[in-house]
Amino acid sequence: MITIYVYILDTLADWELGYVTSELNSGRFFKKVAPDISLKTVSCSKDPIRTMGGLTVVPDCLIDDMVVNETSALLLPGANTWNNPNHGAIIEKAREFLSAGALVGAICGATAALANAGILDNRPHTSNGTGFLEMVSPGYKGQRFYIDDSSVADNNLITAGSTGGLLWTKQIIKHLNVFQPDTLEVWYDYFHT
Helix, strand or coil: CCCEEEECCCCCHHHHHHHHHHHHHCCCCCCCCCCCCEEEEEECCCCEEECCCCCCCCCCCHHHHHCCCEEEEEEEEECCCCCCCCHHHHHHHHHHHHHCCCCEEEECCCHHHHHCCCCCCCCCCCCCCHHHHHHHHCCCHHHHHECCCCCEEEEEEEEEECHHHHHHHHHHHHHHHHCCCHHHHHHHHHHCC
């Protein structure tokens, strides 16, 4: 069983999670021997959050309830509220996930939160374009590891810019090994074209 924790916060960018959550939750294209997936929303409080798209989402669990091991993963979506200090606990949890060998996927504004914490200083990564992380993360020191691509996979860290949700999803699915390789390519080509 793989537990996928999806961090939710006010102004969450709904569209950035659309491909990955729908495929991991439905399992519709999973290979026959794929592990079961449990998808859980997690937040810093039990209060409902309001997405950018106006949806209200109630968290399934709190950060302290998360189990960190190699069969868990953490997805951090973009949002306009990452600079709120309440989110520091999930960034520290992301560091814990990475140290344990568990998958962390960060897209858009979440990459800025990782940059602020120094997590991107020594790992290949991407974000919303060259110069973005310097602009929003004054302490960012990972410029020489920045790759100007829509999504970048570095072992158990997968980062993406705001327009990279599809490739980010492909890389997450590949890392989790829940699709046959040819199925993943057909799936990606279908949505890409």
